[in-house]
Amino acid sequence: MSSAAPSAPRQGPPEPHELLWRWLNSLPIAIAVMLALALLSALGTLVPQVHLLSGEDAANPAAMYISRFGETRYHIIDALGLNRIYFTWYFFALLSWLSVSAVVCNITRLRNTLRLWRTPPVVRREQAFNGKRGAAELSGVDPAKLHALKAELAKDRFRVREADDGGARCVYADRGFGKKWGLVLLHFSLIVLLAGAIFGRIFGVVGQIRLADGEKQSLTLDRKHGKRAFIYPLLDRLAPLTFALSQDRFRIDYDKSIVEPESLKDVDPELREYYRYFVRDFVSTLTASRYGAVKSQEVKVNHPLVLNKLVIYQSGYQQIGYVNVTDGAESREYPVVPEQWLVLTPEGPALADQMMMSGNAMSSSAFLMEQVKAGDLYQRGKKVGYIGPLTIVHITDIATERTTSQLLSADQFFETTLAGKTMRVSMAKRVDNYSDFAYKRDPAIPLLYFGWISLIIGVALSLYLPFTQVWIRLSPSDAGGQTARMLVQGPGGADAAASHYARWHDILRTP
C-alpha cells in the first residue's frame, strides 16, 4: 500500500470518486481492514465453524451449538454468522475492500515505478539538498572527474543517468530496482490469489465419496453444490462432468511399532501386542474413467489420482469388524462400533451408548470394544504377515462395576452367564472395509500457485533487495571552482552515505 494518496490541489471538498480512490489508496485504512480481518479470523477460531464439524455434529450442527452455548446464544451466534464467519458477507466485504485496495494501490505503485524506471528524477535543485538529512557538500571539485565518478557508480552496479540543469551537471543513480518491481509483484500477487480463490469457488467442485472394496460407482460432479443461486447462470452453460469409478481393491496395512512405548509398560503383555499395531497406510487401487480416458493407480494419502483435472484423494477409511453372540442355538452378528456398548441382558443382546447404561437391569453385562484391526502387517518396511480381525473387549459387570479387558481374535471367545443362560461372544471373520475419497476439480489451482510463487518472490525481492538512490549536483560556487552536492538515500542510513561520500570525495577532489 502506498503511504500517501495522489492529491491534486483543488478548491472545495473532493468529489465522491476522488474520495473513494483516496480511501482505497490509504495505508491506515488498509491496515485497519487487515487488522479487522485478523480479528474476525481469530473470532472464527473461538467458535466452532460449521464446515469443520465432523460426525454427528456435522449431521446436526444446531444441536451441537445449543448443547454447547445454550439456545439463546446459539441464535445470536447463528444470526451474526459467527459459526460460518469466513463465508459471511462482512468477511467477504472486508476481503473485497482489501483486494480492490490492492488493485488501486498497485495501479498507483506501477505508475510510480514505471515513471521512476523510464524518467528517473535526474535533476535535483540546490534547495532540495539543503537541510536534507544525510546530504553532503564538497567544494573544490574537478568537473572533469565526474565521468570517473559515473564509472565508479556503474562499477558498483548503479544505473546512472546524467542531465544539465542550467549551468549545473546533475547525476542520478539507483541500484536494486528489483525491490520496486518486487513491491509491484507482491501487490499484484495478492490480487491474483484473491481472484484465484473466487474463480475456484465459483467454478470449482469439491465433494466426498465412499466406496466399499470392489464397488463401482458413477460420479457426476455437482457444480452448484454449496453455492449461491446467483452463480447458477454461470454454471448452467457448462457441460456436466461424469466419471466412472471402480474400487478394484482396498487394503489397510498395519505396522508394528519396533519400540515398546513407555506408556504400555503397565499393560498386560497380550493386550500390548494389539496396541503396538497401528495403521501404516490405507491404499485403494482405483480406476477412474471418462469418455475413453482411463486411469488406474494406487491412491493413498499424499498420492492422489488425477484424471481430466479431477483430483481424487484418499481421505479416510472405515474398518468394521463383527462379533458373534451365540445365545443357545441362535447366533447373531453385531458390528464392533468403538465407544458403543454391547449390552447383554437375559432378554438378549443390544447395542447401546454409555448414556443408556444406567437404565439396564442389574443382571446384565456390558462390553466396550475397541477398533477392530485387520490387514497386512509390516515391520521395518517389510510385509511380515497378516493380523486380525482383532479387538480388545472391556467387560464390565454392571452389578459389581468391575471391568476386565481381554484380547478377542477370530479363534477366541468368552462366555458369560446371565439368569441361567450362557452367552458366547466370539470374533467373526468378516471385516468390511470402506474407502473414503475427497475429490476436487478446481480450475483456479494454476492461477493460485502462480499467485503464491509471485507473492514469495515479491516479498523476498522487496525485503531482501536494498534500493539505493544517489543524486549529485555539480554547480559553480560563489568562491570559484565547482561544488558537488550529494545525497544518498537507501539502507544503512547516514553511516552508509558517509562511506560513499568518503570514496567519492577522493575521486572528485582536484589533486
Added chain:
Amino acid sequence: MPSTHVASGLSVYDWAMFAYFGAYLVYALHIFFLRKRAVGVLATVLLVAAFAMHTTFLVERALFYYAQYQGFVLPATNMFEAISYFAWLAVLGYLVVELFVVKTRTFAIFALLLPVAGMAYSAKAMSTDPRELMPSLKSYWLVFHITAMFMSYAAFALAFSFALMYILRARGLRGMERIDPRFNLKFLDETANKLIVFGFPLLTLGIFLGAVWADSAWGRYWGWDPKETWALITWLMYLAYLHLRLHWSMSAYRSSLLNVIGFIFVLVTFQGVNLLDSLFKLGSIHAYAEGGGVFVLAVLGLAVLIPLVMVFLPEPRAGDDALKVEGTPK
C-alpha cells in the same frame, strides 16, 4: 535399535535439557556478575555441548523413524518433537548470531529463554516417546513446510528478544545498563527489524508450502482450520508491522511493542491453537493437538493485551531521545 528413549535413567534429551539450563545460568552469571571472558566462553562451550546432545537426539529419532518406516522423517511430527525442533533451530540461530554476526553474548538471556523453557516444558509435560505417524505426515513436504515455518519462528523469537531488550532499555529498567554498551537503542531496533525482514519471507514460504502439502494430502489448499487461520493472522500482523514501519515511519518504541505482539501471535499459532482446540473443540486436523489449559491461554491473552495497551500509551521520554542521541553517527 537407536536408544530413542530408555526406560529408566536419563535420556540424551534430558541431558541436553540440563546442559541448556546450565548454559543459560552461566550466561546469566556472565552477563550480570562475572564479565570475565573465560566465563562467557564457558557458557558458549556449554551451549554448544547441549546443542550437540540435542542434535544427537534428533539424529537418533530420525534413525528410529528410518528403521520403522524405511524413509527419512523429520523428527517434528508431534508437539513434543515440534517444540524440540523449534528449540534446536532457535539455538542454532542464536549460535550463528553470537559467533558470526554480532559476536556478543549479552542477549543470550533473552534469546535462549524460550528454547530452554520449551525444552523443559516438553520434557516435563509431554511424552517423549516416538509416536505412530499419520499417513499424511509421511511426505517430503513435512521437511520443507516445518523447516520454513520454524526458521521464521526462530527469527521472530530472536527479534522478540531484541524488541524486549529495546523496550526494557527505553523504559530505563535498572540493571539494563550492564548489558553490552554496544547494544544501544538504534542497534537493538535495527537488529529486531532485520530479523523480521529475514523471517517474514520464510513465514510466507512456509504457509505456501503448507498449502501445497494440504492440497496433496487433504484435497484443499486452505480450509480455515484454526492452525492455518492463526498462521494467516500472524502473517497479517507482521505485514501490518512492515507497512507501518516502512511507510508510516512508526517509532522504534511502538515497533518494538508490535514486534512483541507479533511474537505472541507466533506462540498462539504454535501452541495456543492447541489450547483453543482443547478448550473449544474446534476440530483442527493438524497434528500438534496437544497441551492445553485455561491458565496458559490467559497468560497468552495478557501477553497480547499488555503490549497492545502500551502501543497507545505515551512513549517513555528516554526512548526515542536516546535513540536519536545514540543513533547519530560521529
